[in-house]
Amino acid sequence: MKPAVTKAILKKCDSVSRLLKSLSHPVRLKVLCSLMEKERGVNELTEFCGISQSAMSQFLARMKAEGLLESRRERNHVYYRVADQKVSRLLSAIREIYC
Amino acid sequence: MKPAVTKAILKKCDSVSRLLKSLSHPVRLKVLCSLMEKERGVNELTEFCGISQSAMSQFLARMKAEGLLESRRERNHVYYRVADQKVSRLLSAIREIYC
DNA sequence: ATATTATATTAATATTATATTATTTTGGAA
DNA sequence: TTCCAAAATAATATAATATTAATATAATAT
Known part of the structure; x- marks a missing residue:
């Protein structure tokens, strides 16, 4: 591998892997998938994922802090x-490949 | 959300999130990226990622067990x-979006 | 003002992932 | 056979994450 190319890839991998880690929890992925079409309330998301209110709140807070979600x-x-256009594109790609 | 659609998505999310978890470690992602072009020896991968032989071997074993890699x-x-066509496609998509 | 519903925060614990070190296996060469 | 290098495995220590439960805040309704 050419050192020049190499270095760039290594850096990208670090940041991208951080993002992927965020998508890699079933609940977080479910939340993102269900938000592809339109915004949803906490209640709806909680029921959809079948977890406790507290747990959902923690997931949402984390995803918001990471810049994946916005709220009103x-x-x-x-x-x-x-919140993130690129994440939407990535989710679309995942759907295309695996769904 | 319609219950019929919902159930399918929930299941998919569980399996896909497992896959994403595997891609979400910087070393595993680096390995996969560097294997996009062509196969590589353990030595080369180890140097590329800058980790110990033992650690790399463990990562490779795990990825092989998960069906991501093959070896000879x-x-x-x-x-x-x-090893997996779909993973290659996913990596390509990630590259397109983030690189 | 108090009660109620929705959401958020905090803290404690449990679980899992990763890194480290030492040891072992494999296949080939002397 | 004995030796060596490459790779794998095992055991353990450490660090990162997830889960759960309890409590706190925010906005509205009574």
Whole structure:
């Protein structure tokens, strides 16, 4: 492998692997998949994934902190949506290959 | 979400997230990336990733067990290559989006 | 003001993944 | 056979993540 090319790949791999780690949990992946079409409320996501409210809240907080999700509040409900265009593209590719 | 669609997605997410977990470690991702072009020896992979022989061997064994890699022996050297067509496609997609 | 519902945060524990070191196996060469 | 290099395995220590439970906040309704 040419050293010049090599170095660039190594760096990219570090950042990309961090992103993939975020997608690599079943709940986080389910959340992202279900948000592909449209934004959804915490309640809906929680039911969909079949986990506790607390757990979901933690997942959502983490994904938001990582820049994967954005949220907005409406009355006493919070709605989440996918924040990153590239992540959407990646999810589409995954769907195409595996679904 | 329609229950029929839902159930299929939930199942897929479980298996896909397992795969993504495997790609989500920097070393494993580097190995896969460097094997996109052609097969490579353990030695070369170890140097490329900058980890110990033992650690690399463990990663390779795991990836082989998971069906991501195949290997062949030639004299006292072992060469690894990507085993799964779908994984190759996924890696290509990742490259396209992030590199 | 109090109660209720939705969501978030914190803390404790359990689980799993990774790295390290030492040892073993494999196949070939002296 | 004995020796050597390459690779694999085993055992253990360490670090990272996930899970669970309890508590806290936010907004609204009574």
